[in-house]
Amino acid sequence: MSGNRLIGVGVGPGDPELVTVKGVNALRDAEVVVVPVMDTLEQGRAEATVLHYVSADKVVRVVFALNERTDRARREAAWDAAGRRVAELLRAHSAVAFATIGDPNVYSTFTYLAQTVAELVPGTVVETVPGITAMQDLAARSGAVLTEGTEPLTLVPVTAGAAVLKDALEGPGTVVAYKFGRLAAEVATALRETGRTEGAVWGSALGLPGESIRPAAELAGLDAGTLPYLSTLIVPAPRDGGRGGKL
Structure with a gap:
């Protein structure tokens, strides 16, 4: 059993000043901060916000096919691949944060990620830190x-x-x-x-x-x-x- 923590951290809609104190503390306390990126690899809002609070060497970019709106199979394959990558990180670290724009419980990719990781790493403790929408x-x-x-x-x-x-x-x-x-x-x-x-x-x-x-x-x-x-x-x-x- 793992017992390691996967924390979905809401980092708000883009303005770096709209991250809660609890959110900043969660990002800083985690050993690794995962940020989702599109398969075109440009920096997204979550990553840009996170870099205001933690150093780049702590950030791990994980590809989600976020620009794919029609091919459901391709999207799900990308989510599965992202889940496997985060599961690898979770096996090596006691606390992994996943930064998501807005709130992790409102139309967030964190939902899919947490489901996959919990299956791959039994005993994972999933937590969320709310964000401004x-x-x-x-x-x-x-x-x-x-x-x-x-x-x-x-x-x-x-x-x-x-x-x-x-x-x-x-x-x-x-x-x-x-x-x-x-x-x-x-x-x-x-x-x-x-x-x-x-x-x-x-x-x-x-x-x-x-x-x-x-x-x-x-x-x-x-x-x-x-x-x-x-x-x-x-x-x-x-x-x-x-x-x-x-x-």
């Missing part, structure tokens, strides 16, 4: 209020299809959409058809040099090919402007 960062930077009183909050990945987003928009409360960059036209249509365009805002590269925060009304005129895949949309709940009415 893109919707929280966009809300703070744009002034959009995510929820008030008894309003529900619905989070959808637009990779599941624009119809899923439209269904959410037809319901109550605030809707947040992740990963919609390549479906900007469909998102604009869903907003228009549900009457939810006004007050909605989208953002990308939050806290980074290429940061963009704009009204969702502008989506209809944009080329989806120019929008980052990791774009975030906030559609606030319809509100009457009163105070405390929903408490």
